[in-house]
Amino acid sequence: ADGALEDETKRTAILFNLYVQAVGHVLVRYCKNYDKVDQFTVDYLRKGRDYLSCILRKPIRGDPTAIGTYIRTNFWKWKYVFDYTCGHCCFEGHEECEFAGAIAWFKIFANSLKINPIRHLESKMHADTIRTLQPDQFVPTKEEINNNQNWKHPKAAAFLHHVREVDLHKLEETGAKLARNTPTKKITTFLTNHLSLPLGGVKIEIFGSRVTGLAEPGSDVDIHITSLAGLREEQAHAVTLDWAKHCSELTFISMIPAAPWLVRAHHKSLDLELDLSFGSSYVVANAKLIKYLFGLQPTARPMYFLLKKWKQQTELSQNFHTHVLIMLLVFYMQREKYLPTIRSIINGPQKLKNGSFNTSFRTTNFEATIFPGHLPMLARGFFEFYKSFNWTANGTCAFDGEIKPKTTFQIAGGRKSVPPMMCSDYFDQSRNVAANIARPDFEKFVTACGEASEILEVRRSFY
Structure with a gap:
């Protein structure tokens, strides 16, 4: 057991390490440390014996080769499919990378929330996948996907x-x-100093992705401005527009055609784009709500970034907004x-006299279902x-x-045409958040959802 291990046993050790990754442990890559590979494998197969004996509640013989054979013949029962290709290089279209030909080995660390992805395994062209161990299931390459007419x-x-x-x-951390x-305080002070006099006093509220933690580098700062003198939104907009130009x-x-009461300007010293809005009082309440909800279920944020990046690849129009x-x-x-x-x-929810919503939250007896931890699920x-979902008859x-x-939805304004998607606002149930989504985008979304569920039926892990 202490001697050099056969290649098949090494592959089995990798398979075991992938299983450990699937249940939430951390794998640290050791590339090209060939002199340490055998000892690492022996150590982890020994740990694997104890680990599997515990979770299966029956003993497994201690010989590393026997353990490897057991894992290899029984692993399919967990129904995880892992890709041995370099996903990053395939997706980015790189034919070579600095780790070509390297053997990837991993050290297991328990009790950590961080993840190091598996990348490179014994393949100069990154072509070998788990299909060599499970020929009936495989993860296609980028080229195979692009050439698939289905x-x-x-x-x-x-x-x-x-x-x-x-x-x-990483996007979540960013x-x-x-x-x-x-710099919310600097922004608020700047706008208050410049707009209080012309607007008869102002209330400045920052909302959007900079509040919810869903921003990316280059994201603008969404700001809601309320005139304390009671100016209508078109009046406040006209005054602010003239000020921003000078x-x-x-x-x-620019002004935003899709949002007529919005002014966009770049703050030179802060190097930030400011989106100044005057209507839509619900947006501030919504931002507070999303921040609160996503704090209850942390898996929601990485899931949001997955959906956002997926949406960009489906080429849905801007009307299919991230709010939806x-x-x-x-x-x-x-x-x-x-x-x-x-x-x-x-x-x-109480609609206040200034048009905003009461957005304080109370503790409830709600106990969130413990999420199993697998984002693909x-x-x-x-x-x-x-x-x-039956969008023809129903809404959310x-x-x-x-x-x-x-x-049952009483849509504000009495629209005669019923939009293909109906998603009522969190507070104002007469407002359809998806009202601007046209039928082509709706049909594209439903089709893309069908394809996505089929893909994720095969892929059980985001390595």
Whole structure:
């Protein structure tokens, strides 16, 4: 057992390490340390004996080769499929990388929340995959996906095949850092000093991705401005627009056609784009709510980034806004008991005289279902849920966490045409968040959800 191990046993050790990764441990890569490979393998197979003996509640013989044979012949029962290719290089289109030909070995660390992805295993061209061990199941390469005529959204399919959970967590960490480092006090002071007089006093509120922790580098700062003198939004907008065009500390960018009461300008010294809005009082309340909900279920943030990147690859139009994705994610997690309904946590909802909403939250007896920890499982459930959702007859109501017939929604303005998707606002159930989604985007979304659920049925881990 202490001698050199056969290649087949080494491969089995890798398989065991992947299983440990699947249940939440950390794997640290040792590339090209060939002199240490055998000893690492022996050590981990010994640990694997004790680990598997414990979880299976029956003893496994101590010889490393016997352990390896046991894992190899029984591993399929856990139904995990792992890719031995370099997912990053395949997705980015790189034919070579610095670790070509290296053997990847891993050291197991327990009790850690961080993840190091498996990357390179005995393949100069990164072509060998788990299919060598399980020929009936495999993860296709990027080229195979692009050449598959069955995929209507090959870019989205390639993304889901090769996305790594560690990259999603990096986006989550970046979003949290941007939320902490956004100079909200400086922005608020700057706007208050310049706009209080012309607008008769102002209330400045920052919302959006910089508050919810969902921002990425380059994300703008969303700001809601309320005139304390009672100016209508079009009046406040006109005054602010004129000021933004002539303020020496700003570079005026544009008005946004899709958002007529919004002014976008670049703050020179802070090097930030500011989006100044005057209507839509619900946006501030929504940002506070999302921050609160995602704090209850941390898996929601990496899941959001997965959906956002997936949406970009499906080439859905800008009308299919990230607000809709967040709404769909919240509603799905409510249905699975991962998040509470809005009714159960909000004090109200009370619409105040200034048009905003009461957004204080109360502690409830709600106990979130413990999420099993496998992001692909959550993602596949999301896509499976919405590919078969009956949008023709029903809509989503996050306030109650219920699927409701479209006929029960009292849409503001009395729109004659019923949009293909109906997602009522968290607070204002007469407002359809998905009202601007046209039928082509709706049909593309449903088709892409079907393809995504099929892909994730095969892929059981984001290495």
